[in-house]
Amino acid sequence: MMMSAIKHMVVFSLHSGKGDAESERFLQISQEELAAIPGVEQFQIFHQVSPKTDYDYGFSMVFADEQAYASYNDHPVHVRYVQERWKTGVSRFQEIDLVLHQ
Secondary structure, eight states, rough: OOOOEEEEEEEEEEETSSSSSSHHHHHHHHHHHHHHHHTOOOEEEEEOOTTTTOOOOOEEEESSSHHHHHHHHHOEEEEHIIIIIHHHHHHEEEEEEEEEEO
C-alpha cells in the first residue's frame, strides 16, 4: 500500500508575542529557510482567528512521502533552524502530521 502525501502542520506562539516586528521577522525567516529545503511543497504561514485556541500562528507544508519528510527533518538547514530559531523563539506549539484517509 502506497502512502499518500504527508501534510505537516504546526501551530505555535512566540515569546515575542504576535503582530510585532520581531514576530514578523521570525515568520519571514522561517519561510525563507524552511520553504527552500528540498522536498518541502506548499509552505504556508497562517495566523489564528479562532477564540477557541490560544496559539497565534501556524505553518503548513506537504511532503510527497515519508522519505521526503525524513530528509527534511534531517536536513542541516532544518536542524540548525530548530536549534537557533525554533527553540529560542517559540514559547509553545502543537505539531501534527496527517495523511489522507482512504
